Amino acid sequence: xxxxxxYIDIDKLTKNIYDDKTMIKMRGNGIYLSDxxxxxxxxxxxxxxxxxxISSLIFExxxxxxxxPDLDELEEISKRLAEFNYYNNTNK
Numbered sequence: 792x793x794x795x796x797x798y799i800d801i802d803k804l805t806k807n808i809y810d811d812k813t814m815i816k817m818r819g820n821g822i823y824l825s826d827x828x829x830x831x832x833x834x835x836x837x838x839x840x841x842x843x844x845i846s847s848l849i850f851e852x853x854x855x856x857x858x859x860p861d862l863d864e865l866e867e868i869s870k871r872l873a874e875f876n877y878y879n880n881t882n883k
Contacts (some may be wrong), residue, residue, distance in 0.1 A: 796802060798849045800855060801856050803876070812825060812830075813825045813826075813827050814826075815875075818839055818840070819840060819875050820840075820844060820845075821827065821844055821845055821874060821880075822842065822845050822846070822848060824839060824841055824872075826856045828868050828871070828872075828873055831864050831865060831868055832868070834864075835855065835862070835865055837851060837852065837855070845872055845875070845876045845880070846876060846880075849869060849876065852865060852868065852872070853869060861876040
């Protein structure tokens, strides 16, 4: 496709959008995680597949953070999941 006399490869552009590691995907049991978040959880030996809900996953992450409070990237994931859970699963 040509835009402003410049060729743009739509397939390449679309691939970059949909292969983004930060894109949130359904992982099962109502848990939505990005590939980036999955990698961090694996780093700390947290298997998101064994949790029945996002709340139980957050609870486990918080338990680990209470024992080791200096895990910044895990704390960031906990905040993101809590925010996602609030906006998607709380009656307002």
